[in-house]
Structure formats: structure tokens, C-alpha cells
Amino acid sequence: xxISILGCGYVGLVTGACLAEIGHEVMCTDNDLCKIQTLQQxxxxxxxxxxxxxxxxxxxxxxxxxxxxxxEAVRFGDAVFICVGTPPLEDGDADLSAIDNCxxxxxxxxxxxxxxxxxxxxxxxxxxxxxxxxxxxxxNSGYSFTVASNPEFLQEGTAVSDFLHPDRIVIGxxxxxxxxxxxxxxxxxxxxxxxxxxxxxxxxxxRSSRFVVTSINSAELIKHSCNxxxxxxxxxxxxxxxxxxxxxxxxxEVVHAMGLDPRIGPDFLRAGLGFGGFCLPKDIQAxxxxxxxxxxxxxxxxxxxxxxxxxxxxxxxxxxxALWVLKDKRIGILGLAFKANTDDIRFAPAMELIRxxxxxxVHLQVYDPQAMEKTKPLFPAIxxxxxxYEVAEKAEALLIVTEWAEFKTLDWKRVRDxxxxxxVMDGRNLLESAKMKALGFEYHGVxxxxxxxxxxxxxxxxKLRNVQLMRFGAVERYQATNRAKPSAKPVVxx
Ligand code: UGA
Numbered sequence: 001x002x003i004s005i006l007g008c009g010y011v012g013l014v015t016g017a018c019l020a021e022i023g024h025e026v027m028c029t030d031n032d033l034c035k036i037q038t039l040q041q042x043x044x045x046x047x048x049x050x051x052x053x054x055x056x057x058x059x060x061x062x063x064x065x066x067x068x069x070x071x072e073a074v075r076f077g078d079a080v081f082i083c084v085g086t087p088p089l090e091d092g093d094a095d096l097s098a099i100d101n102c103x104x105x106x107x108x109x110x111x112x113x114x115x116x117x118x119x120x121x122x123x124x125x126x127x128x129x130x131x132x133x134x135x136x137x138x139x140n141s142g143y144s145f146t147v148a149s150n151p152e153f154l155q156e157g158t159a160v161s162d163f164l165h166p167d168r169i170v171i172g173x174x175x176x177x178x179x180x181x182x183x184x185x186x187x188x189x190x191x192x193x194x195x196x197x198x199x200x201x202x203x204x205x206x207r208s209s210r211f212v213v214t215s216i217n218s219a220e221l222i223k224h225s226c227n228x229x230x231x232x233x234x235x236x237x238x239x240x241x242x243x244x245x246x247x248x249x250x251x252x253e254v255v256h257a258m259g260l261d262p263r264i265g266p267d268f269l270r271a272g273l274g275f276g277g278f279c280l281p282k283d284i285q286a287x288x289x290x291x292x293x294x295x296x297x298x299x300x301x302x303x304x305x306x307x308x309x310x311x312x313x314x315x316x317x318x319x320x321x322a323l324w325v326l327k328d329k330r331i332g333i334l335g336l337a338f339k340a341n342t343d344d345i346r347f348a349p350a351m352e353l354i355r356x357x358x359x360x361x362v363h364l365q366v367y368d369p370q371a372m373e374k375t376k377p378l379f380p381a382i383x384x385x386x387x388x389y390e391v392a393e394k395a396e397a398l399l400i401v402t403e404w405a406e407f408k409t410l411d412w413k414r415v416r417d418x419x420x421x422x423x424v425m426d427g428r429n430l431l432e433s434a435k436m437k438a439l440g441f442e443y444h445g446v447x448x449x450x451x452x453x454x455x456x457x458x459x460x461x462x463k464l465r466n467v468q469l470m471r472f473g474a475v476e477r478y479q480a481t482n483r484a485k486p487s488a489k490p491v492v493x494x
Contacts, residue, residue: 001025001185004077006102008035008066010046010159010278010344011119011152012083017051018163020058021197022188027065029073039066047343047370050160050198057197071109079115079185080106081150086120087278092285094123103130106145107137115181117148121223121283123290127172127216148173148182149216151223156277157341164189164196165203168210172219179213186211224290227283228301233268234275235304238311241271241447251447252429271447273349273401273427274311276338281308281347312352315399315427318444322423323397326360330420332391335402335428336368336375343370345378349427350401354379367391369404392418403428412439 001024005016008030016028030036035045042059044052058064067073074080084098099120106116116134118127127149134145149172154162166189171182188194190211196203214222241251251271259266275281284305291298323329338348345351348371357364358379365383368375372384385391388407392398392415400407408430416422416439423442424431436443 001079001181002077003027003185004073004080005029005083006070006073006080006105007083007085007098007120008032008039008045009083009085010048010156011154012081013039013044013046013055014048014051014154014159014163015081015083015119015152017054017058017064018160019185020064021054021164022194023063024185025063026058027067027073027076029067029070031070033068036066036068048159049157049341054160054197070105074106074109075111077114079117079181081117081119083119085278086122086282086286088282088285091289093289094121094282094286096122096126096129099126099130100133103133104137107134107141107143110138110141110143110145113143113145115146115148115178117150117182118220119150119152121151121227121279121286122149122220123224123286124217124220126220146175146178147216148178149219150182151219153223153226156344157339161198164194164198168212170212170214170219170222172214172216174216183211224283224287227280228287228304230268231275231280231284231308232300232304234270234280235307237269237271238274238307238447242314244447244449248449249447250449254447270403270429272311272403272429273315273353273446274308276347276349277344278346281305312349312356315353315425315446316356319397319399319425322425322442322444326357326362328361328363329396330363330365330394331357332385332395332398332419333364333366334368334388334391334398334400334407335404336366337371337402337404340402340404341370343368343374345371345374348402351375351378353399353401354382358382365391365393365395368402369406371402389414389418394418394420396421397423397425400424400426400428400430403430407431412436412441416440 003019003024003026005012005026005028008028012028012030016026020026038045042056044055055064082099082102084102086094086096086098089095099118099122106114116130118130127147131147134147138145151170153166153168169186169189171179173179173182183190237251237255240254244251244254255269255271258264259269284301288298288301288305291301320326333350333354336345336348336350338344338346354364365385367385367388367390376384388410398415398419422440424436424444426443426445429445431443433443433445433448
């Protein structure tokens, strides 16, 4: 089938390249002409494992094309996938102006009827609005458009594999013929007949690629419900981590046992610096707004979001507790991307952490295997190192912020000897506490008993809580509810 892709971000590029890989003729476009020129020259604007080889092969074979002429792209396809961004507005709502622009473009440029598929993450009822917009914008042309929703569940870092071996393909349609068209688009994946380019014939067989057909509203809701549930799971793990830290248990032991229950499952229970990226933080906000508009009590979602927002402050409180004064200290950061195997820094915990440490006048030296180039324009004044060992040089603390596998296998003895003080604050529980301590590190993970392997004592817990409350600006509220005498200064320890 001939397919047009509007938007060449993470979703559009992966979708376009993979649809070409399974045999379709695909033309992609974007309103960012620099991006299109980069793609036409054979360079990818993003890092995503396996995407470069798929783009290169399909471009060479003539199945995948990039054009800056958006009208040409629209006219090319029988089906048009909308893969444009839906960033958050000030109030948390999704900004749907790019979807509206696509509707106008499709209506004005089409020379025949087309299937229009929303792939972008959008609030429920957007499909209905898209249908109306297409009808209004095309009233003089006489062409009609069918709309479907086809939410994506790709994870950055494994997006190509997720696309070719999905655990489900969800389509929201309002008639059988649209369902048939979408089945045809995904047939090689549904029937497992594709020659997968990444597993060399050893594709995961456990993925049954269920094809789920729903109404358009339900399909849109499925996407937001999934991302918000993942966010809830992570915040729940982080809440348990805080309890573990204050009362003396180990969150990894707790969530491991929880995950063995098939009703709970092991995934998305990793405690740490919280969820970042361009999806979970904005989607939970948009879902909160949707729930409020629907007149539903969304405090469950709001609490998950606020647990997440406090992660960096509580990490900073621990750093401060370990280092006492931060000003003028040299601190190394390992990891800038919002998670491993991507160069994406949008809403990455590292960005907020760097901003806050800079306010404290800390000397920062950082390293990430993929995300340095994207970070440099945001923080030109920090030191970008060529490898993790340079980050360790003369540092008084090393912070692990992204869970890159290569950080796990560093020569940690060498790291220790390079540091001024062998202090590691592991925001992702990437390393093993016992091993690090045996190597002579002061090591602090997330949701672990304190440095001696003992529960934090009552007095220390109270001090810690005061420090945290001071930082969150909640002292007055705390005093009012507890009728306790205020502690004059935040308490810090060494
Ligand atoms: C997320 C969803 O997982 C995808 O299913 C969805 O398709 C995608 O959003 C989207 O809407 O496009 P992604 O943004 O790539 O995918 O990232 P995740 O793997 O979900 O991770 C999000 C954040 O949560 C990361 O910062 C990660 O470090 C953090 N995380 C994840 C945890 O802190 N703990 C965990 O146990 C898992």
C-alpha cells in the first residue's frame, strides 16, 4: 500500500521505516526542513537502535522517501499517518494545533479520498474533532476522509523491535472496511510473515501480536490509560522506596517479590529518579485534564504525578546530606538521557538535576553515551567529558542518573582511585551495594537502608523529614498539622 507519514519525530520515523520494511511504499514529511534535509542525506536526527540500518536499506530500495513538500507527501498515500507532536500546554492539556494543521493540509492537498490515521497520542474524542475538521476544510473539494485511531506503544530504545513484534496492535475504527484496510497494513506483522531484520531468524515467539479492534474513543483512551498506569506503577515503587529508606528495608527486594505475583508483574517497578521523557509526564497531565473535564476525581493520578515531581528534590537532599556544602564542589554525572538507549533528553531527570546543582554553584562534569550533543546547547557552561573516567577525575561525588548498561561494567577500582572522595549516589540502583562497599565506596542507592546497612534511626529520620519539608516549602503546613515547634534551620549531616 502507499502510505504517507506526517511528522518525522521518534514515532513517525520508526513507523515510516518499519512500514517500508514490511513492504509498503512510504513517503515521510515534516515541517522542519532541516530534519528532512538531514534524512535525505542519509543521517538520522535521532539515535534509536536498528533504525539507521532499516532507513538506509529501505531508502536504497526505493520504498522509503523523504520530502519537504508536504502536499506531495499527502497526495502520495492511500493512507496518511499523523505522527506529529502533541506537547503540553501551560494547563497540562495537550496542544492539538499540529493535528489541526494536518487536517487542513490533508483536506487541501488531497486529490482523492483517503484513510487518515491518528498515531500521535491524543486525548479521547480527538478523532471526532479530526473528522469534523476534515469535513469542514474539504467542503469545496468533494473528497471525503475516513478517520481511524492507531495508538503506538513503542518504547524509545526498543522502538523498532516493539513495532515489528508488538504485544498488541490497537485500532479504533467505525466501520468494517477501515478495519480491513488497517489489517492489510499490518498483515505481515499479524501473520508473523516478515523477515525480521534485527533478530536474525530468532524472533521472540512469545509475542502474539493481538489485533484489538475498538471504537475510536476507546482506542484513544487505551493509550492514555496505559501510559498513566505505567506512571502509577513507577510512582508506587518510588513511594515504597521512600518507606524503605526511612524504615530500613530494601526496595529491590520488596518489588522483586511483588513482581512474582502475575497479577502485579515485574515491569515498571524500578524505583529511582522517577519517570521522564516526552510521553509519561505529559500524558499523565493530559489524562488528569481529561478526567477533570469528565467530572471525575483524578486525585489518584495527581498523587502519582506529585510523587514523581519530588524525586529530584529528595535526591538532592541526600546529596546535600552526604556532601554538606555543595558550593564549589566538583560533582560528576553519569547519564543525561531520560533513560538508557536513547539520546532523548526531553523532561529527563538529569536536566532538572543539573539546573538545580548549577543554582548551588556546583562544578559539574558529565558524560552520556548518546545524549551529550542534545544537552550542550541547554547547558553550555558545564564540562562534557569524553568518557566516564574523566567524569570521575577529582570528583567528590558521582551521580548515576541514567541506567546505561555500560556504567555497570566500568572499572570501578579505577573510578575510585580517580575520585577525590569515593562517593557514589546511584539514582537508578544500577550497581550492587555490597560490591561497591567492598571496593571502598560510600555508596547510596535508592530505597535502601542507610550507608551502614542499618535502618535510619528515629532521630535521623525526623531530621531528614525536616530537611525535606523545608525544601518542599511545606514547613508551615507541617507545623500546622503537627503543632510541633519549628526547627530553626535545615539540618544537614556529613
Ligand atoms: C512510554 C511507554 O512505555 C510506551 O509504551 C509508549 O508508547 C511511549 O511512552 C509513548 O507514549 O510514546 P518511553 O517514553 O519510551 O515509553 O519510556 P519508558 O520506557 O516508559 O520510560 C519512561 C520513564 O520511566 C523513563 O524515565 C524511565 O527511566 C522511567 N522508569 C521506567 C522508571 O523510573 N522505572 C521503571 O520501572 C520504568
